[in-house]
Amino acid sequence: MKASAPGKIILFGEHAVVYNRPALAVPVNQVHVDVAVSESDQPGIWIHAPNIDLLSDLAALPPDHPIGSVILKTVQHCGVSPLPTLSLTIESSIPVAAGLGSGAAVSVAIIRALSTFFSHPLIDDQINKLAFETEKLHHGAPSGIDNTVITYNMPVYYIKGQPIETFKPGQPFTIVIGDTGVPAPTKDSVADVRRLWLRDSNRFDSIFNEVAQISTMARHFIESGRPQLLGELMDHNHELLRQMTVSSPELDTLVYAARKAGAPGAKLSGGGRGGNMIALVNADSAKTVAKALITAGAIRTIVTEVK
Numbered sequence: 001m002k003a004s005a006p007g008k009i010i011l012f013g014e015h016a017v018v019y020n021r022p023a024l025a026v027p028v029n030q031v032h033v034d035v036a037v038s039e040s041d042q043p044g045i046w047i048h049a050p051n052i053d054l055l056s057d058l059a060a061l062p063p064d065h066p067i068g069s070v071i072l073k074t075v076q077h078c079g080v081s082p083l084p085t086l087s088l089t090i091e092s093s094i095p096v097a098a099g100l101g102s103g104a105a106v107s108v109a110i111i112r113a114l115s116t117f118f119s120h121p122l123i124d125d126q127i128n129k130l131a132f133e134t135e136k137l138h139h140g141a142p143s144g145i146d147n148t149v150i151t152y153n154m155p156v157y158y159i160k161g162q163p164i165e166t167f168k169p170g171q172p173f174t175i176v177i178g179d180t181g182v183p184a185p186t187k188d189s190v191a192d193v194r195r196l197w198l199r200d201s202n203r204f205d206s207i208f209n210e211v212a213q214i215s216t217m218a219r220h221f222i223e224s225g226r227p228q229l230l231g232e233l234m235d236h237n238h239e240l241l242r243q244m245t246v247s248s249p250e251l252d253t254l255v256y257a258a259r260k261a262g263a264p265g266a267k268l269s270g271g272g273r274g275g276n277m278i279a280l281v282n283a284d285s286a287k288t289v290a291k292a293l294i295t296a297g298a299i300r301t302i303v304t305e306v307k
């Protein structure tokens with residue numbers, strides 16, 4: 001039994017989304033997690049995840065290990081008892097701690113593969129709920145946007161705790177994703193922003209309100225087929241993320257390089273401090289901007305169409 005889940009990228013609204021402001025995110029199908037489940041003659045549940053050097057029996061993992069925990073939750077949810085003997089292989093092309101949702105994608109692919117293997121396939125709502133439980137282990141106080149966009153594999157306009165809204169671009173547009181190569185766990189930047197917000201909530205709430213306006217306008221421009229207007233909003237959102245202290249010299253360098261190479265706008269994406277940034281491009285400038293990002297130090301670029 002096999003299942004996959006895509007990566008994701010946040011277009012607007014990261015961090016503010018943890019504080020109930022809207023954010024926009026889209027799946028990135030160029031990278032994915034693939035999980036294969038098969039029966040095994042060795043006792044226990046064997047997990048092999050070569051990308052993170054993990055080869056272990058489930059029983060040997062600490063109780064809060066995200067992979068172990070999502071497997072146990074799925075087994076319980078499907079009412080399988082006693083624990084079956086099986087082997088699970090997880091392969092991923094999504095870089096870890098890079099803002100592309102690797103943790104959520106691993107959870108979603110595991111839940112999908114295991115529940116189907118147990119002949120108890122789950123609907124997306126159930127998969128999303130189970131994946132969110134595991135996200136809490138990855139990064140403490142997640143908004144739930146990562147597991148949502150990855151489970152439904154559709155662009156989402158997300159407000160924490162509210163019914164999921166998807167959106168459809170009136171006209172497709174292209175973004176280039178540039179990876180700083182600096183791993184930065186989202187858990188840390190989310191915790192730092194919380195500390196700063198607790199210290200000066202008036203200032204941070206007004207930054208989050210500005211981000212909320214940006215996300216709302218961005219959705220409007222995207223749906224009404226005017227993606228060329230997103231550039232300015234990206235630049236403004238990046239500035240607000242800098243004020244939240246979640247940018248980094250490497251991210252700023254890539255953002256400025258993209259703008260200099262002709263991108264109408266660019267910003268960091270995800271938790272920040274490292275990981276990825278995005279730049280709006282048109283079909284002609286995609287290659288030039290991607291090249292400029294590599295020259296400025298990006299270790300990888302992905303060109304993706306939002307449609």
Ligand code: MEV
Binds near residue numbers: 272
């Ligand atoms: C991480 O992809 C996005 C953050 O807003 C955290 C979250 O929403 O849980 C930084």
